[in-house]
Amino acid sequence: MSAPAAPTITLENLTLGYEGRDVVEGLDGAVRPGELLALCGPNGGGKSTILKAIAGLLKPLSGRVRIAGGSAGEIAYLPQSADIDVTFPIRVGEFVSLGALRRRGLFAGSNAEERARVAAALEAVGLSSLERRPLGALSGGQLQRALFARLIVEDRDVILLDEPFGAIDRATTEHLLTLVERWHAQGRTVIAALHEFDLVRRAFPTTLLVAGRPIFFGDTRRALSEENLAAAELAARKREAVRESRAARHAV
């Protein structure tokens, strides 16, 4: 693997949304190179939206995401597994090797070094024996392992994970968490949207708690205090009430 040189990611007075309507506003702050950051908050609070904006997949309504220094722009993004099309006819090993394609481009070709990289990635996630199985025939936990193997092959300095441990068992979660910790130890920046507060408290030093607006950005223990979690719930309920009353006004 290359020596990581992660960039600094700065959120500057950022408002994000869809079709002109904001879903998360007033985001400010910097994610330092090598940070291990959790995005937490109620459903609909804006976690996935923030990841999409950092990945460059969603244009801000206002403000900006600045990615500067290091290998700026070299970002790996793992969407929620519900957004991944597993009907595409491809074997597990081929799917994992797509990580190289994303990194090196379509015509780079596959050489012995790349094949060894894929084999090592499959080994690291415990999927070596399933290399030739069709992707669509994997269980949810196995698919998540395959996605992590693809990230290993992709070898980026910034890795964005959207609910990487949703609907997978404890053993798989612990296994994949060791990979996240390894990426962190290698100096990569990892930002993950997560609902498992115990896991976040244990493994993620910093947290952005978000509920349509930032509630707290900093030390995880302080971010996930009872007071901040209650503030996040309240902010989410208020936003929901505003949305419902807007919808009711439109209906009349």
Ligand SMILES: Nc1ncnc2c1ncn2[C@@H]1O[C@H](COP(=O)(O)OP(=O)(O)OP(=O)(O)O)[C@@H](O)[C@H]1O
């Ligand atoms: N493509 C879209 N078009 C319109 N609205 C969207 C779109 N994607 C998300 N939203 C809305 O934006 C808001 C924030 O969604 P987002 O998925 O970022 O929240 P989240 O914090 O990741 O939620 P969850 O914990 O449920 O995954 C929600 O109200 C959602 O309905």
